[in-house]
Amino acid sequence: MLVSRLMRTALICALSLRALAAFAETGVTDNTIVLGMSTPLSGVNGAYGVEMKEAIAGYIRQINAEGGIHNRKIELVALDDGYETERAVANTKALIDNHKAFALLGYYGTSPTTAALPVISAAKVPLIGTISGADNLRTPVNRYLFHVRASYGDETEAITDQLVSLGLKNIAVFYQNDGFGKSGLDGVTAALKKHGLAPSALGTVERNSTDVSAAVQAIAKVRPQAVVMVSLYKPTAAFVRQMKNVGSHPQYATLSPVGADLLVAELGNDARGIGISQVVPYPWNDTVPLVKEYKRMLSQQSKTPTLSYYGVEGFITAKTMVEALRRAGRDLTREKLVAALEGMQGYDVGGYKLGYSTTSHNGSKFVDLTVIGSAGKVLH
Structure with a gap:
């Protein structure tokens, strides 16, 4: 009798553990x-x-210092992909399979994210925030990818409309030869077409390269009034310098991924006058609650805090993830996280609004046009 009871108790415990494992x-x-x-x-x-x-x-x-989310602390595993597509895919597999990541956030770049997306989708792991405004990551809607920034179409339309409003018609495009650059080129081309115009010249640079000589030669010969640059800070700086060396001085404009602070550090005084579209609030505007909170966090954690647009975007991404985790509840699953995000149709991050639904994961259309002024100060 005693043996029978012990066996029955052991069986109940085993089944209970199995049930818990099934729901974990x-x-x-x-x-x-x-x-x-x-x-x-x-x-x-x-x-x-x-x-x-x-x-x-x-x-x-x-957040962890405040007690975490539903009494759980967040562990962040960040892997370096060097802005290389293959490494981003390998990292994604490692994060999901080896590090057992519940969800992902803060990916960087159109081509790396595009390559990693099939892995993410197959595993049904939500990804919040990627530094890309490419249309191929937005249409059709991917159930597991949520954007916190405006699209490249939104950025290039704002830039192009501004240039045309100034009476400029001879507008060339310098772009990175990958998903990011081509998406930006498509955006500029579409925006110019609305005004009955087309790019007057094209020049390209390969990803992770600063060899811009061929692009300079192709663009300088048309004597452009303006050049829209869809590239990152090092090739952008190299292009501006070499255009100056050949005696070409057009109006320059570039997109948010360039990183205003990094471009200024790279170009120095030659950065003055370059227009930059931004997709998050101005990091030096204390009247925006989000920015005020971001600056307070930095000052509490560092004696020499450095403000940046990328920092603000990372902060927005983290806040969005934390809010979604809270809304998903204590009995956390990936599908509940997706449902919580899709229910955030009017989420105010602090003067910056995000909106998701089952039919749109674009998040925001916010675009602010800025220009680099004297002493490298970003003006807006």
């Missing part, structure tokens, strides 16, 4: 939630990922 979600324990991130942390474009990671990690530290 990968990357979630009683005390922790694991989040993964793949971004460039080294190499030519490493500064971008470092700025974003520092803001995300800083906000996570703050």
Whole structure:
């Protein structure tokens, strides 16, 4: 009789443990939630990922110090992909399979994210925030990818309309020869077409390269009034310098991924007058609650805080993830996280609004036009 009872008790315990295991979600324990991130942390474009990671990690530290999410602390695993497509895919597999990430955030770049997306979709792991405004990542809607920034179409339309309003018609395009650059080129071309115009010349640079000589030769010969640059800060700086060396001085405009602070550091005084579209609020505007909170967090965690647009975007990404985790509840699953995000149709991050639904994961259409002034100050 005693043996029978013991066997029955053991069986009930085994079944209970099996049931608990069946309902346990990968990357979630009683005390922790694991989040993964793949971004460039080294190499030519490493500064971008470092700025974003520092803001995300800083906000996570703050949330953990306050008790976490439903009494769970967040663990961030950030892997360096060097802005290389193959490494981003390998990192994504490692984050999901080896590090058991519950969800992902803060990816960087159109081509790396596009290549990693099939892995993400197959595993049904939500990804919040990627530094890309490319249409191929937005249409059709991917159930597991949520954007926190405006599209490249939104940015290039604002830039192009501004240039045309100034009476400029001879507008060339310098772009990175990958998904990011081509998406930006498509946006400029579409925006110019609305005004009965087309790019007067095209020039390209390869990803992770600063060899812009062929692009300078192709664009300088048409004597452009303006050049829209869809490139990152090092090739952008190289292009502006070499155009100056051949005696060409058009109006320059570029998109948010360039990183205003990094471009100024690279170009010095030659950066003055370059227009930059921005997709998050001005990091030096204390009247925006989001920015005020971002600056307060940095000052509490560092004696020498550095403000940047990438930092603000990382902060927005982290806040969006944390809010969605809260709304998803204590019994956390990936599908509940997706449902919570799709229910955030009017989420105010603090003067910056995001909106998701089952038919749109675009998040925002916010675009602000800025220009680099004297002493490298970004004016808006």
